Amino acid sequence: MGSGSFVSLIYGLDALESFFLKKLDEKVLFPARFRMLTNWLAPYLRDCQKILDVGSSDGRLAKCLQAAVGGEFIGVDVLVQPNPAIQVERYDGKRLPFEQKLFDCVMMIDMLHHAENQGELLAEARRVSRKYILIKDHYWKNWLDFQVLKIADYIGNKPYGVNLPYRYKTLEAWEQMFRRHGLKEVKRKVFRFTPIDPTKQVIFKLTI
Numbered sequence: 001m002g003s004g005s006f007v008s009l010i011y012g013l014d015a016l017e018s019f020f021l022k023k024l025d026e027k028v029l030f031p032a033r034f035r036m037l038t039n040w041l042a043p044y045l046r047d048c049q050k051i052l053d054v055g056s057s058d059g060r061l062a063k064c065l066q067a068a069v070g071g072e073f074i075g076v077d078v079l080v081q082p083n084p085a086i087q088v089e090r091y092d093g094k095r096l097p098f099e100q101k102l103f104d105c106v107m108m109i110d111m112l113h114h115a116e117n118q119g120e121l122l123a124e125a126r127r128v129s130r131k132y133i134l135i136k137d138h139y140w141k142n143w144l145d146f147q148v149l150k151i152a153d154y155i156g157n158k159p160y161g162v163n164l165p166y167r168y169k170t171l172e173a174w175e176q177m178f179r180r181h182g183l184k185e186v187k188r189k190v191f192r193f194t195p196i197d198p199t200k201q202v203i204f205k206l207t208i
Helices: 003-011 014-044 060-069 118-128 143-160 171-180
Strands: 050-054 072-077 088-090 103-109 129-138 184-191 201-207
Touching: 014 060, 014 103, 014 129, 014 184, 014 201, 050 060, 050 118, 060 072, 103 118, 118 129, 118 171, 171 184, 171 201
Parallel strands: 050 072, 050 103, 072 088, 103 129
Antiparallel strands: 129 201, 184 201
16 A cells, blocks of 8 residues: 555545544644754855755745745746745756756755656756755655655645655665766755654755
C-alpha cells in the first residue's frame, strides 16, 4: 500500500481528505516550518543581494527570508499559487527563464525531490547563479525513512496539486550529483525539525 492509499484510508473521501490536510498545513505545519526554516536558512543568505527561489509556490518562505536578510527575492514554479507573497513566475520545470549569472544565490528548498530531471534543473541553477546554490531537502538511510518521507510529502503537498514522484536521495547520492555538475559543497547541516520529527532533513551550501 502506497502512502497515498494510507492517508486516504485515514481521511476517506478525497474532498474531505483535502479539507483536513489543508487545515493541518495552514494552521500548524506551515507556520512552524516557515519560522524554523527562516532561522536556519537566513545565515546562508546574508552576503547575497539577489536570490532566485526555485519552486517558490506562493512565495511565503521567500518573503520571510527577505524580511530577515533583505535583498531581492524572485520566485519560479511550475504551479504558481494564487496571490503569491513575492514575484513568482511560471516556468516549465526544466529551463529557468533568466540569463546567465544573474543571481547571487539560487535556493531550492524542498523541491528537487519533485523534479522530473534533478540533474538538468541543478545545471540550470548553476547557469543562472554567480555565487551559490542553497539546497534544503531530505535524505534517507533505510526503507522506513523513505516511507516516512512519502507520507510527510503527501500531507504537505497533495492538497495543492503538487507532483509527487518521491525522488529522495541518500547523502551519498546527493554528493555524487554535486560532483557530476562541478559544484563544491562548502557547508552541510543535517537535522530534524523537532526531537520527535521522524523525517531526515539536510541543507547544502554549494559554490559555483
